[in-house]
Amino acid sequence: MSAAAMERMLVTPEGVPLRLGVGTVGARFGALLIDLAIIVGAMIVLTIAALSTFFAIGQSSGELVLVIWTLGMFLFRNAYFLLFEMSPRAATPGKRIVGLRVASRDGGRLRPEAVFTRNALRELELFLPITVMIGAGARGVDGWIHLAAVMWCLVFVLLPVFNRDKLRAGDIVAGTWVLTAPKPRLARDLAEEAAPAAPGGFTEAQLDAYGVHELHVLEQALRTADRATLRAIAQRIAAKIDHERGFESDREFLAAYYQAMRGRLESGLLMGRRRRDKHDR
Numbered sequence: 001m002s003a004a005a006m007e008r009m010l011v012t013p014e015g016v017p018l019r020l021g022v023g024t025v026g027a028r029f030g031a032l033l034i035d036l037a038i039i040v041g042a043m044i045v046l047t048i049a050a051l052s053t054f055f056a057i058g059q060s061s062g063e064l065v066l067v068i069w070t071l072g073m074f075l076f077r078n079a080y081f082l083l084f085e086m087s088p089r090a091a092t093p094g095k096r097i098v099g100l101r102v103a104s105r106d107g108g109r110l111r112p113e114a115v116f117t118r119n120a121l122r123e124l125e126l127f128l129p130i131t132v133m134i135g136a137g138a139r140g141v142d143g144w145i146h147l148a149a150v151m152w153c154l155v156f157v158l159l160p161v162f163n164r165d166k167l168r169a170g171d172i173v174a175g176t177w178v179l180t181a182p183k184p185r186l187a188r189d190l191a192e193e194a195a196p197a198a199p200g201g202f203t204e205a206q207l208d209a210y211g212v213h214e215l216h217v218l219e220q221a222l223r224t225a226d227r228a229t230l231r232a233i234a235q236r237i238a239a240k241i242d243h244e245r246g247f248e249s250d251r252e253f254l255a256a257y258y259q260a261m262r263g264r265l266e267s268g269l270l271m272g273r274r275r276r277d278k279h280d281r
Contacts, residue, residue, distance in 0.1 A: 006180075008165070019224060021180035023100045025160050028178055034094030039077055046072055077127065081119045086112055091181065101181040105171075109213055114174040121170035125156035202257065206241040207264040215265060218258050222251070230254060 006022045050069040084092040090110050091101040102118070104110045129149040160166040171177050210218075221233055227250070234250035237243075237257060247253040 019226070019229075020103075022165050023178040023180055025166055027098045027100055027180075028160065028166065031092065031094035031098045031100055034097055035080070035092045038093060039080055042076060042080075043073055046076070078119060078123070081122065082115060085110075085115045085119070089181075095178070096181075099181050100178050102176055103179050105165075105175050105177050110176065114176050118168075118170035118174035118176050121168075121173055125169055126153065129153045202241070202243065202260045204264070206243055207261050209237075209241050210261060212265060215258070215261055218254065218261075222254060222258060227251075 006024065008020050008022055046069065050072075081092060085102050089096060089101060090103065095101060102110060102115070104114060129152040156169055160168050165171075165177055167177055218233070221229065225233070230250045234253050237254070247256065
């Protein structure tokens with residue numbers, strides 16, 4: 001599928017239009033394989049530790065060790081996806097390697113409850129039927145159980161193939177999607193390349209008009225947006241902060257404002273103040 005077919009226009013709550021790329025099924029599958037390899041590696045270590053404990057304390061406590069091992073497997077598997085996707089990068093190691101990240105489909109912040117929902121659904125989509133298949137094989141259960149579990153897996157695994165935005169069931173319920181996150185220059189480069197401020201610079205009130213979320217949106221726009229989009233963003237910001245733009249281009253104005261706002265927010269962090277977005281007073 002062409003890159004243009006995977007491109008979407010998203011308007012953020014701030015009214016900023018952004019062109020985004022939806023992650024392909026192949027990239028998502030590759031990321032999942034990497035994550036599963038990491039999880040399996042960790043589970044092998046946990047299994048070795050459980051066996052060592054089993055032999056150390058004797059067979060009388062074998063059932064307790066098995067319960068702890070099973071619980072540890074479940075908690076680690078879920079904590080892995082939850083913690084990484086709730087981080088600022090919103091991506092597991094597998095997603096970061098292939099260049100993907102999770103985002104909210106409404107353009108707002110990715111909320112913890114959305115991350116929890118999309119990952120809770122993964123248990124029903126993938127891990128539960130796999131567990132049923134393994135358990136059925138170990139106990140000699142009828143082959144129809146295997147077939148039902150396989151069909152269950154296929155329905156959910158193939159769902160992203162048959163919808164335009166490559167959404168799995170967890171994404172549909174949680175209101176998320178997986179987008180491409182190309183590896184651009186370091187974020188610091190944007191601050192370093194910013195043009196000098198216009199005479200008078202920006203006042204503290206002007207820099208306090210937005211928070212960390214809007215800073216990230218502006219950064220993404222500076223990296224990916226076209227000239228027309230940058231012009232619309234510059235006009236919106238200039239009107240909101242009541243600033244007379246004295247720059248040669250819209251991008252220079254936005255880069256200078258990005259640099260100044262970033263410095264303002266970072267200095268606030270040193271004082272223990274973190275402003276999440278423009279509504280956080």
